[in-house]
Amino acid sequence: MNRIQKFEQVLGRCCWGILAFLAISVAININPAINIINLSKSDIMLIILIVLLSIFNFVRLKYINSNLLYTEKVFDVFRIIEVALLSIFINGNYQRIEHYLIIIPMIFSSLSRGRKSSFVLLGINAVIKIVKGFIVYFLSDTIILSTSDLFDYCIELVWVYVIWISIIIITSAFSNQNCKNEIENQRLVFELGEKYEQLEAAQNEIKIQYDKLKESNLKLEDSNLRLTKSIAEFYTLQQISEAIGSIFDINELLKFVNDVIIGVMGVNYSTIVFFDQKKNKLKVHFTNVKDKEDLAILSDNINCRFLLDILESEKPILENDVVPEKFEFIQSRVIGSFICIPLSSKSRKFGLLLIEHKNKNTFNNENLSLVTTICKSVSMAIENAELYASMQVLATIDGLTGVYNRVYFHQKFENEFKLAKESGYELTLVILDIDYFKKFNDTYGHLFGDVVLKSVAQMVKSSLRSTDTMARFGGEEFVIILPRTSIKKAYEKVEYLRHKIANSVITDSLVSASVTASFGIASFPETSKSVTEIIKDADNALYRAKDNGRNRIEVAKDYDIMD
Structure with missing residues (x-):
């Protein structure tokens, strides 16, 4: 609903008040004792005005509330009708009421449409008054007013118009200022709307940027999480790789x-x-x-x-x-x-x-x-690790006989001697040599000599304990480490091995032969006090066995085995 329509609605409500005021005025001037037929012309004209204004106001309000095509011209027409009705039908005793009522539509017209439209209404009112004056003057048989009364009426009318014009000028000025303010307000509202649109656009842009930033942040967090996991996994794998290497x-x-x-x-x-x-x-x-x-x-x-x-x-x-x-x-x-x-x-x-x-x-x-x-x-x-262990085993095993080699023997014997010395138990070393081994090589060839070495090694190895160690010392010589074994028990064990070797027959596909072996025994702490000494003492004992006829056992330093 626009501004003019709002003015029209306010004026319509005022009109009901004016009608009520006019009805009260008529009621005051009517003498109840007088028949209604004897009413004065001015009373009748006022009653007609009330009826016409009531119909007009009802139609006007209906039109305003239902018709969306209400315009400023329609507003002007309604004001002209109101001024015309008030100017025509208010006469006689009610002439002064017109002065107060006629200004109301003029003020509304001045406030909404400016002073020009109000002066038009004022002119219409003046024309109607002049026409009414001429009609009364020329058509009436009697002179209603004297010259002095007519002069006073004219003076009063002039003052009324002066007052109306002043009110119109004041209200129009107020209206102009109000219009300027309204225009300024509209301009400010428009600018504010533009600012709001700009702000909304900026806000939308910020939101878009925020959403992008949020999305980028989520991607960054996801990448950071995956990177953290990758670093943790890499660190774990690195730790395990380092452990594998060390x-x-x-x-x-x-x-x-x-x-x-x-x-x-x-x-x-x-x-x-x-x-x-x-x-x-x-x-x-x-x-x-x-x-x-x-x-x-x-x-x-x-x-x-x-x-x-x-x-x-x-x-x-x-x-x-x-x-x-x-x-x-x-x-x-x-x-x-x-x-x-x-x-x-x-x-x-x-x-x-x-x-x-x-x-x-x-x-x-x-x-x-x-x-x-x-x-x-x-x-x-x-x-x-298994491959390394296999290689380690291969590096310590004699390839021909399947027993440990000399390098392993020295490492093992040093460790066993250290443990025996720390723990205080006996450790015996036996060195054996196959008798007349060169004869086998010369008579039957080196291949059969290899068979003899392997056979003797396996016969001895199979008779040892799991804690005992046998190694090839060099050529046809072998060593046996017997932990926690006294020289007397070692002698008994070696005697069994000597008989086993001597009573065996070594054969291959073409050759058969008997073999004997000589043994030298030394023991810690019974005969020797160090690693070097025990090896030397056992080796010397072996040489005595070979010098004394072979196929026999000798003990280091002539130790009396019978004690």
């Missing part, structure tokens, strides 16, 4: 790996299981399961079909919703998630790595990938 003992390495997995993965349990190829069984090698009952259940059920199938297929398993009844090896423990990964290489299956957590949905594919990489490194380390 820890040569496979048991120590596996224990380290087990501890690293528990720390990095934050799991409750980690178990390394080895596969025994000879027995075709799995066996718990390392685990942090401490409870004896839980450990017993784990060990007893480690060869279940589920784990054996994982080892056979060499495919890792991730289980995030564990049903304990399905897995025998965890029935006594509360486990919600586990990962089981084979430890294997291209040539061999070493075992399994089993990591477990009490909570469900703990592991993801990234965890599986990390542990798989660790297992590949560990499998390679196990293979390298």
